[in-house]
Each structure stands twice: as C-alpha cells, then as structure tokens.
Amino acid sequence: MSxxxxxxxxxxxxxxxxxxxxxxxxxxxxxxxxxxxxxxLMIMSxxxxxxxxxxxGFLKFSKSITLGDWLGGALLWHFAAMWLLMVNGLVYxxxxxxxxxxxxxxxxxxxxxxxxxxxxxxxxxxxHDDLTRYNYVQKLLYAGIIVxxxxxxxxxxxxxxPVQLQWLTALFGGYDVARFVHFFCMxxxxxxxxxxxxxxxxxPKSLRAMIIGR
Amino acid sequence: MGRxxxxxxxxxxxxxxxxxxxxxxxxxxxxxxxxxGASLGALTLLTGCNVSDSFSAExxxxxxSKFNDAVQAAIFNPNALAPEFSESAITKPFPxxxxxxxxxxxxxxxxxxxxxxxxxxDNKKSWTLEELYKLPQVKQVTRHICVExxxxxxxxxxxxxxxxLKLVGADxxxxxxWFQCADSEGYNSPLDMETALxxxxxxxxxxxxxxxxxAYGYPMKIRVPTxxxxxxxxxxxxMEVTNExxxxxxxxxxxxxxxxx
Numbered sequence: 381m382s383x384x385x386x387x388x389x390x391x392x393x394x395x396x397x398x399x400x401x402x403x404x405x406x407x408x409x410x411x412x413x414x415x416x417x418x419x420x421l422m423i424m425s426x427x428x429x430x431x432x433x434x435x436x437g438f439l440k441f442s443k444s445i446t447l448g449d450w451l452g453g454a455l456l457w458h459f460a461a462m463w464l465l466m467v468n469g470l471v472y473x474x475x476x477x478x479x480x481x482x483x484x485x486x487x488x489x490x491x492x493x494x495x496x497x498x499x500x501x502x503x504x505x506x507x508h509d510d511l512t513r514y515n516y517v518q519k520l521l522y523a524g525i526i527v528x529x530x531x532x533x534x535x536x537x538x539x540x541x542p543v544q545l546q547w548l549t550a551l552f553g554g555y556d557v558a559r560f561v562h563f564f565c566m567x568x569x570x571x572x573x574x575x576x577x578x579x580x581x582x583x584p585k586s587l588r589a590m591i592i593g594r
Numbered sequence: 595m596g597r598x599x600x601x602x603x604x605x606x607x608x609x610x611x612x613x614x615x616x617x618x619x620x621x622x623x624x625x626x627x628x629x630x631g632a633s634l635g636a637l638t639l640l641t642g643c644n645v646s647d648s649f650s651a652e653x654x655x656x657x658x659s660k661f662n663d664a665v666q667a668a669i670f671n672p673n674a675l676a677p678e679f680s681e682s683a684i685t686k687p688f689p690x691x692x693x694x695x696x697x698x699x700x701x702x703x704x705x706x707x708x709x710x711x712x713x714x715x716d717n718k719k720s721w722t723l724e725e726l727y728k729l730p731q732v733k734q735v736t737r738h739i740c741v742e743x744x745x746x747x748x749x750x751x752x753x754x755x756x757x758x759l760k761l762v763g764a765d766x767x768x769x770x771x772w773f774q775c776a777d778s779e780g781y782n783s784p785l786d787m788e789t790a791l792x793x794x795x796x797x798x799x800x801x802x803x804x805x806x807x808x809a810y811g812y813p814m815k816i817r818v819p820t821x822x823x824x825x826x827x828x829x830x831x832x833m834e835v836t837n838e839x840x841x842x843x844x845x846x847x848x849x850x851x852x853x854x855x
Contacts, residue, residue: 433743451742452848456655459662459850542739543676543820543855544669555737555745 403511403589408481411472412590418468419569421447421461426566428454435563462536469529485514486523494520508583525572532565656848663852667786670854676794676819679735684802685746690809691823693779693843700776700829704813710832713772716763723813727799729753729761734794736819738826739855741844748810750817752798756791764835766791772840773816776829783827783842784851785818794819797830822853 404412424447431440432451448454476482493516500506501517514522538549538558552558580587588594690696708720733751759766771790775781789795796817799806806812811828818826824844834840845851 429743433740452844453655455741455850456652456659456848460655460658463658539743541669541855542737544671544674546674546677555739559743 401512402593404593406593407475409590409593411468411475414464414468415472418461418465419573421457422465423566423570424448425454425457425461429458430563435560466533469533473526482523482526486519489516489519489523508586511586511589521572521575525569528565528568528572532562532569535562535565652848659848659850662850666852666854667788670788670820672788672792674820676734676736676855679737679747681735681749683747684735684749688748688801688810689744689746691740692777692828693781694777696809698778699808700778701808702776702813702829707813707831709814709830711762712832713835714765714768714837715759715835717761719762723799726753726797726814729758731799732796733800733803734796734817734819736794736817738819738823740823741849741853749802750796750798750815751800751803752796752814752817754793755795755797755816756793758797759790759835768835769837770835770839772834772836773827773830774832774834775827776831779843781827781829781843782840783825784840784845785816785821785825786852789818789820789854792818792820820855822855824849825853 424445427441428443428446428448429451431446432454434440443449446454448457497506497516501515506515506517534548535552535558537545538552539555539562542549542555542558549555549558552561580590690699692699704723707723709722709726710720711718731751731753733749735747735749737745737747739745755771759771764771766787768787770787771785773783773785785795794817798811798815798817799813801807801810806815811830814830815828816826816830839851842849842851
C-alpha cells in the first residue's frame with residue numbers, strides 16, 4: 381500500500397515520462413505525406429485526362445474534382461507531379477528495403493491471419509492497442525497498395541512511351557490494354573484511399589502517429 | 595509495466611488508473627501534436643489555395659514541361675522503330691480529328707499546290723505534287739496515338755523525310771524542321787531534327803494505298819509515328835529548317851513540345 385502511495389506522490393512532482401515508442405519514424409511520415417499530395421495531384425489531373433477520351437461511356441469525372449481545367453492543363457500537372465511521385469516513391473522503396481521496415485512491418489502475411497483479422501475488424505473486435513504492429517489486414521493492404529503503386533507507374537510509363545518503351549507496353553498487352561490497367565490501378569488506389577482515410581479517422585491515434593510519430 | 599502491475603489495488607480498473615496517472619504527467623505529447631498539426635495545416639493551406647489559377651503555378655508547370663522536353667530527347671532512341679502491324683489491323687473507319695469539323699477541313703488544289711522549302715537548306719526550290727510523287731516511297735502500318743489518349747492503326751505511304759532533307763541539302767545539325775499548313779488558322783508544328791531524321795518520319799502522300807483523302811491531309815501530311823498525333827501535321831504547305839523554336843498551334847497553348855511516344 382505504502383509503495384503505491386509513494387509512487388503516486390512521485391508522479392505528482394511532475395516526473396519526466398518515459399518517451400512513447402516511435403511508431404512512425406520521421407522519414408516514413410515525410411514520405412507518406414509527400415506521397416499523399418503527389419497522389420492526389422496525379423489522380424485529379426488523371427481524371428481530367430481521362431475525360432478527353434473516356435474508357436467507359438457512362439463515366440466522366442465532374443470538373444469540380446479534376447485538376448487542370450482542360451486536357452492541356454491536366455497534362456502539365458500530370459507530367460509535373462509524376463516527378464514528385466516517382467522520386468518520393470523511389471526513396472520510400474529504397475529506405476523501406478534498406479532499413480528492413482518492409483520485412484518487419486509487412487511480413488509475414490498468412491491467409492488464415494487475414495481471414496481472422498478481417499473477421500475481427502468487421503465485428504469490431506480488432507485491437508489497436510499496439511500501433512507498432514500492423515494486423516494482417518493492414519499488412520495485406522499496405523503491401524498490396526505498394527504493388528499497385530508500382531504497376532500504376534509502369535503502366536503509365538507504357539502509355540506515355542509506347543515506342544521508346546515498347547517492351548513494357550507489350551508486357552501489359554499493348555497500348556489499349558495498358559490504358560485499362562492504368563485506370564483500374566487508379567480505381568484500386570481510390571478505393572484504398574477511402575478505406576484508409578476512414579480508418580485513420582476511426583482510430584485517430586494512428587493518424588496522430590503518422591503526424592508526430594508517436 | 596511490471597512495476598505498475600505490483601501497485602494495483604484489487605477492484606480498481608487497470609486502464610482507468612493508468613489513464614489518470616498519465617494525466618498528471620506533463621503533456622509533452624499534446625504540445626508536440628499541436629506543433630505537428632500546425633505544420634500540417636500550413637501544408638493544407640498551401641495546397642488548398644487556388645494554385646492552378648495563379649500565374650506562377652502555370653509558369654512553373656511550363657518550366658517543368660520544358661524540362662520534360664529535354665528528358666524525352668535524352669531517352670529518344672533514334673534506332674527504336676514504332677511497332678508495325680499487318681494491314682488487317684488497320685482501324686476502319688480511320689478517325690478524322692482536328693480542331694475543326696470535317697466540313698471545314700482545307701480543300702487544297704493539288705495542281706496549284708507547291709511545297710515551299712525554306713531556311714537552312716542548299717536548294718530552296720519549291721516542289722509540285724507531281725515532282726514529289728516521283729520520289730521513292732515506303733509504306734508503314736503504324737499506330738497513331740492522340741494526345742487525348744485514343745489510338746488508331748493506319749497505313750501511310752510516302753517519302754522518308756530524311757531522304758528529302760538530304761536531297762535538298764538541309765543542314766541536319768539544325769534544331770528543327772518547322773511545318774506550316776493550309777488551314778484557316780495556320781496550323782504549324784516544330785519537329786526536332788533528331789526525330790525528323792528518324793527512318794519512319796515520312797512525307798505522306800497516300801493513306802491505305804489511295805491518294806491521301808481530304809480528311810487525312812491532302813495533298814501531304816508529315817507522319818511521325820514516334821510522336822503524338824498533333825505532331826503529325828496535315829495539309830502541309832511549307833517546311834523551314836531552322837535553329838529557332840518557332841512555336842506550334844497546340845504547343846503554344848501549353849501542350850508539351852517534344853510529345854514523343
């Protein structure tokens with residue numbers, strides 16, 4: 381009893397707290413937010429470019445959510461923001477591999493783990509106590525979105541340079557198919573974004589961790 | 595955590611006790627959050643403002659587009675040929691595309707038409723259609739890719755531009771071949787010399803083995819399968835070999851000048 385009292389008294393004297401574990405290091409946070417900006421610029425300008433020759437007759441993006449006002453402007457934005465996306469993306473991939481972060485945070489991913497965590501998430505039983513560890517659903521989606529990110533860039537390059545990079549365009553099944561691949565990757569990223577932002581809002585300490593790191 | 599566990603009073607909620615204890619400690623975390631939040635807010639402000647309308651944003655975008663010209667020129671492989679297809683792959687009907695309707699497409703009198711050759715060339719004589727038709731011709735079945743994103747496979751027959759440039763004694767160290775057209779607004783487009791010398795760059799006189807129809811640029815089109823469609827001018831009336839960048843119909847409106855595929 382007395383040891384408890386003395387411990388509480390000690391805390392009254394404004395003891396220095398043990399610092400919380402760093403959940404998201406500074407480089408991760410920096411790369412994350414730069415990517416967020418670059419991605420949004422790419423998607424919004426991409427939608428304006430899409431409008432110039434829609435892949436689906438029923439789908440056109442409202443000008444209120446596109447960037448660039450017209451095809452010419454949208455292309456300027458798209459081919460400018462691509463540099464930000466690419467350089468930042470390469471830094472992220474390089475550091476993620478070199479620091480071992482991808483291996484530590486994203487692996488392993490097991491089917492049984494995904495199923496059980498997905499079930500827990502959907503029934504509201506998934507714990508978020510330890511933000512330093514990703515659950516199986518997170519691991520699957522984060523690893524997955526990295527793959528989608530790589531494919532969207534490669535498919536973009538293949539439709540930008542179908543002569544200079546004709547081997548790449550051929551890998552995607554030709555120019556026309558590559559356009560669809562590029563579109564469906566965008567759709568996957570947008571779907572991820574919706575879920576990602578919703579969950580960050582539902583578990584605010586995860587958003588906080590991505591801003592201040594802890 | 596072990597030390598804390600030994601302090602717990604039976605019946606007291608572990609979590610609530612810890613939370614209360616934490617509240618007593620100096621809230622460095624909260625201070626840090628505000629500092630972090632403030633800089634995020636600044637970033638939002640920066641991207642949230644109407645940057646796309648301001649003069650400096652457009653300026654920056656155009657500078658990057660110029661940088662992209664240099665990058666594209668660097669990755670341009672003069673030996674890489676645009677893929678060629680079989681005749682069966684030709685898009686039928688091949689689309690008409692211009693900033694005007696087909697009804698307003700120029701009607702050129704082939705007998706009166708002369709191709710003017712200007713600038714850094716030895717022989718500035720102008721050429722009639724009859725004279726040009728006599729030059730050796732090759733056919734290509736390649737993909738036309740529009741800046742809008744759609745594409746169509748077509749068949750174009752004509753004289754390789756690089757052979758013509760040699761014939762007229764053009765200075766192939768010059769930077770551009772600048773083409774002018776017969777339409778009402780004076781469509782024009784600059785072609786970098788390296789691309790002009792590419793084996794598939796062609797002075798086109800036929801489409802699908804027939805004399806170029808009015809819809810596709812009669813009497814002459816410059817076919818450049820290593821670039822986007824708008825760099826393939828139709829109804830061409832003159833060419834100037836020059837070191838000056840003279841602009842282009844779409845290039846002046848912000849479309850990337852190199853626009854290589």
